[in-house]
Amino acid sequence: MEQVVNKNDLIEITIEDIGSEGEGIGKYNGYTLFVKDTVIGDRALVGVTKTGKTYGFARLVELKKPSEYRVETKCPIAAKCGGCQLQHYDYAKQLEYKENKVRNCLTRIGGFHDFLMEPILGMEEPYYYRNKSQFPVGKNKDGSTAIGFYASRTHSIIDTEHCCVSAKVNDDIIKIVRSFIEQYQIEPYNEETNKGLLRHILTRVGFCTGDIMVCLVINGKHLPYKDVLIEKLREIPGMKSISLNVNTANTNVILGEKVKTLWGDPYITDKIGSISYRISPLSFYQVNSLQVEKLYNIVLDYADLHGDEVVWDLYCGIGTISLFIAEKAKQVYGVEIIPQAIEDAKMNASINQITNAEFFVGAAEEVLPTKYKEENLNADVIVVDPPRKGCEESLLDTIVQMAPKKVVYVSCDPATLARDLKYLCERGYELSKVRAVDQFAHSVHVETVVLLSQQKPNDRI
Numbered sequence: 038m039e040q041v042v043n044k045n046d047l048i049e050i051t052i053e054d055i056g057s058e059g060e061g062i063g064k065y066n067g068y069t070l071f072v073k074d075t076v077i078g079d080r081a082l083v084g085v086t087k088t089g090k091t092y093g094f095a096r097l098v099e100l101k102k103p104s105e106y107r108v109e110t111k112c113p114i115a116a117k118c119g120g121c122q123l124q125h126y127d128y129a130k131q132l133e134y135k136e137n138k139v140r141n142c143l144t145r146i147g148g149f150h151d152f153l154m155e156p157i158l159g160m161e162e163p164y165y166y167r168n169k170s171q172f173p174v175g176k177n178k179d180g181s182t183a184i185g186f187y188a189s190r191t192h193s194i195i196d197t198e199h200c201c202v203s204a205k206v207n208d209d210i211i212k213i214v215r216s217f218i219e220q221y222q223i224e225p226y227n228e229e230t231n232k233g234l235l236r237h238i239l240t241r242v243g244f245c246t247g248d249i250m251v252c253l254v255i256n257g258k259h260l261p262y263k264d265v266l267i268e269k270l271r272e273i274p275g276m277k278s279i280s281l282n283v284n285t286a287n288t289n290v291i292l293g294e295k296v297k298t299l300w301g302d303p304y305i306t307d308k309i310g311s312i313s314y315r316i317s318p319l320s321f322y323q324v325n326s327l328q329v330e331k332l333y334n335i336v337l338d339y340a341d342l343h344g345d346e347v348v349w350d351l352y353c354g355i356g357t358i359s360l361f362i363a364e365k366a367k368q369v370y371g372v373e374i375i376p377q378a379i380e381d382a383k384m385n386a387s388i389n390q391i392t393n394a395e396f397f398v399g400a401a402e403e404v405l406p407t408k409y410k411e412e413n414l415n416a417d418v419i420v421v422d423p424p425r426k427g428c429e430e431s432l433l434d435t436i437v438q439m440a441p442k443k444v445v446y447v448s449c450d451p452a453t454l455a456r457d458l459k460y461l462c463e464r465g466y467e468l469s470k471v472r473a474v475d476q477f478a479h480s481v482h483v484e485t486v487v488l489l490s491q492q493k494p495n496d497r498i
Contacts, residue, residue, distance in 0.1 A: 041066045042093055044085055049101060052079040055134050059122030059481040060094075070095045073189070074116050076126045078104025106130045111164065112201040119189035121202060121479040132159045132475060135483040139451045139473045147455035149462075155472040158331055163202075163478030168307070169324045170203040171291055172211065172238040174218070174225045182218050182225060184211050184238065192228055192289065202479060204242040206273060210251055213269045214238055221262045231287045234260070239282070239292070239318055242275075243307035244326035250278040250305045252318040254292060256285050267300045277305050282318055292319060309333060312360050314385050319377055321354040325476040332447070332474045332484060333361045336420060339445045339470070339488040342366050346417035349441075351401040351432070356382030356394065358420055358447070363394045370414065371396040372404045402432035409439050416441040427453030430460065437464045444489040449476075454485055467492040 042048065042065055050063035052075045061075030063083075069092040072083050080102035083095035100107075106127040110116070115124040123131050136157040143149045160166065175183045175194045185197035199208050217223065218235065226233035237254035251270055253260060260266070260281060267279055279300040284293030296303070296318050304315040307322070309330050316322050323329040336358060340348065342365035350359040353371030355378050363369045363386075371394065373379050382396045397404050401421075408414040419441045421428060427450065436444060444466060448454035462468055466489040476484040 041068045042070070042085055042088055044088055046085045047082060047098065048085065048095075049080065049082050052077055052081065052104070055126075057138065057481065068093070072097055074125065076104050076107050077130070078106055112199075114185075114195050114197055115201075115479075117188050117195050118186045118197075119191075120186050120200075122189075122481050124201075124479040128159070128163055128478065131479070132157050135475060135481075136473050138481075138483060139454075139471065139485050142451035142455040143458070143468075143471065145455075146452055147459040147462075147468075149455075149458070149468050152468045153470040155470060157473040157475060157483075158328070158335070159475045160325075160328060160478050162327075163475070165202065165205055166325050166327050166478065167200075167203040168242045168244055168326045169322065170200065170207055170240045172207075172240075174214075174235045174237060175227070176225055182215055184215055204240070204244075206242060206249060206275070207240055209273055210238065210240055210249075210270070213273075214251075214253075214266070217262070217266045217269065221265070223261065226256050228289070231256070236284060237291050241305055241316060241318070241322075243305050243316070245308040246306050247275040248277045248305035248307065249273060249275040250280075250316075250318065251276070252278075252280045252282050252296070254282045254284050258283060263299060271300065276301070278302050280318055294319075309357060309361060312357075312385075312389050314355060314357060314360075315381060315388065316355070317377070317381065319375075320381055321375075321378060322357065323476065328474060328476050329357075332476065332486065333358060335472055335474065335486045336445050336447060337362055337365065339486060340365075340418050340420065340443060342418070347415060348418045348420060349405065349416045351405065351419065351421045351428075352423045353382060353396065354378050354422075356385050356396060358422060359394050359396070360385055360389060360391055362420070363391050366418075367393065369394040370408070370416075372399065372401045374398070374400050400429075402429040402435070405432060405439075406435045409435060415439060418443045418445065420445045420447065422447040423453075425450040425453065427457050433457060433460050437461065437466075440465070440491060442491050446485075446487045446489065448485045448487070449482065451483065451485060454487065458487060458489065461489055465491060 052061035054062040060071040082099040087094040110124045177183045183194040183196040224233040226236040239252040241250040281297045283295040304317045348366045350371045359371040379398045469488040469490045474484045
């Protein structure tokens, strides 16, 4: 069969769907093309960039007839920046896309069909919501300082002075650091040569408390003229912590392991509901303060605690979910592989005077079987909030053996979520209800909370 589309062809198509990475999907004589920066309903002239047997990729050349769902982006570099794949798409349609993404994964990968999917929980104001930002530092082609974000699927820095989804105070921070770099000729890091000093600017903002943190990631041990920079940053209202993170490795990993506080505290404080959390530069903390309380309330609702339950919180980080639900449980056990996160979790329990939460360091797939088999620690409810890769099968198998009445699964990846749910539901659990939460407006990412209920006696030993 002769291929209907070839590389460099210019063709006109109508976008009918959106892919998992936010690219528009259209067909030309039955041949599928993925086109970045398009939305459902666009009639577009596209240039074919890559072809395969059944599908290919193309770039947007000209919008012949814009979709009724296409909106003007708030950010002038949204099309170039890798952070916001959907900012040109009406927000209500973004929510519909994300809800469908979760539903489709559960159906296609998990094999689930008749399940209760509650309406996606969107944001009232889907801008300026990120409490954590990481700005790479480099040079523009003319040699001037570049501070911004990586272009999509590259490590080319798109220079910017303003981001429409991060905390507004970052504008002031970037301006101060940019001026400092140029005045004192601080050499930005070059990934290709592993030379240069300043790699990234990490910022954190406590949306409830107003606390602000700046952490400079450097390819070295010292930052020249740091006292000048500290003096300027301290002028920003709410500044509580200024630090250095040392990362001399030839890697694209942003943070190194060593942090040195230059001024103020080694942490900032924020709140979720009534619980206070200390957050260090290395801490994992949900980036959307405005939505995370709503997310955790769904977890609490699904867990349906009455005060006499033992709850395990796997991949607990600094104890955010553990401490949030501790008031409603008899006992909470948290597990996290990062030792510093567990130290933070213990400290967070202490400052909130929570005594019924205990934390263990280690991989969840190793700690849980040991505590269950050797120490006979059981669970009425297990909460899992794993990384994007999902849970190890050995961990899922231990959950099945422990046979908690409920499993509440919090996921940032619908595909691995569906895979893990299928495993559990083939071994005695039923998918009770699902709710997606928009934690990352204008991106393709979506958070999901799922309730699994035990429906029959577990016969696995």
